Amino acid sequence: MKAVLGLKSHSGWAALVVLGTAGGDLHVIDRRRIELVKEADAEWAKQPYHAAEHLKPEIARDVVKRGVVAARQIAAREMRAVVQRTRAAKHKIAACAVLVGDPMPNWSVAEILAVHFRMHKAEGALFQDVLGAAARACGITLVAVPIKQLATQARTAFGPRATKILTQIALPEKSVGPPWGKDQKEATLAAAIALRGSQE
Numbered sequence: 001m002k003a004v005l006g007l008k009s010h011s012g013w014a015a016l017v018v019l020g021t022a023g024g025d026l027h028v029i030d031r032r033r034i035e036l037v038k039e040a041d042a043e044w045a046k047q048p049y050h051a052a053e054h055l056k057p058e059i060a061r062d063v064v065k066r067g068v069v070a071a072r073q074i075a076a077r078e079m080r081a082v083v084q085r086t087r088a089a090k091h092k093i094a095a096c097a098v099l100v101g102d103p104m105p106n107w108s109v110a111e112i113l114a115v116h117f118r119m120h121k122a123e124g125a126l127f128q129d130v131l132g133a134a135a136r137a138c139g140i141t142l143v144a145v146p147i148k149q150l151a152t153q154a155r156t157a158f159g160p161r162a163t164k165i166l167t168q169i170a171l172p173e174k175s176v177g178p179p180w181g182k183d184q185k186e187a188t189l190a191a192a193i194a195l196r197g198s199q200e
Contacts, residue, residue, distance in 0.1 A: 003029055003091040004198065005082060005135070006191025008099045008147075008183045009127035012037040012046030015183035018086055019191040026168055026192060028176045029091060031184060034078045036071050036127055045070060048126070049112055049119035061109050071130045079134035096135035097143045097194035099150070099186060100128045143194040147186070154189055157196045165192060 001020030008015045018030035037045035044051035048067025052060035079096075086093055104125045112118045135142045145153060155162045169188045 001027065001091050002094050003086055004094050004191040004195040005096040006187035007131050008187040009131055011123055011127065012042060014127065014131060015187050016082065017184055017187040017191055019188055019195060020091055021195055030085065031176055036074050036130065038070065041070065047123050049122050053113055053119065057110060060113060064109050068126060071126060072133060075130035075134040076137055079138050083138050093140055094198040095141040095143050095194040097145050097190035098128055098131050099147045099190050100144045101125065101147060143197065145190040145193060150186060150189060153193050157193045
């Protein structure tokens with residue numbers, strides 16, 4: 001099948017859905033949680049800006065840099081594994097859809113650490129960005145889907161079929177199994193939008 005990866009990130013992990021299409025119907029090929037930090041580093045690496053908040057400037061920059069570099073490396077490794085599994089099952093990957101928040105200004109580490117809400121925003125952007133970079137490194141077309149525009153983009157992409165698509169995503173095949181919560185549904189919808197775009 002033609003397949004699209006759908007990803008919704010959180011601090012240190014992401015919900016992954018691989019969505020395929022056959023005969024016009026959508027099928028969930030794979031669904032899993034992927035970790036984006038090492039278990040041994042999770043206490044600080046999930047929120048590297050928070051970990052650096054009260055440190056001296058040079059040390060703070062180093063902590064953030066280590067967190068970013070590690071997340072990039074792990075995301076790249078996980079993406080390669082997803083790609084290998086999907087291609088080994090004879091599916092052709094058309095794109096990777098990553099749900100994203102509002103664009104973040106080009107703040108320095110010091111500017112981010114100076115305002116608490118910026119740390120949350122920077123950490124959210126960090127894990128979205130490393131997933132996108134990992135997809136591009138694997139030669140996969142990246143489709144950034146703004147989370148705030150997800151429903152609007154679905155209606156635009158599917159028109160009168162939007163309700164049917166949303167119902168199908170809400171109640172996937174029994175073979176998918178739990179968990180099938182908001183993260184998986186939104187990642188699947190983003191993938192469906194990207195899959196639709198790849199067919200035009």
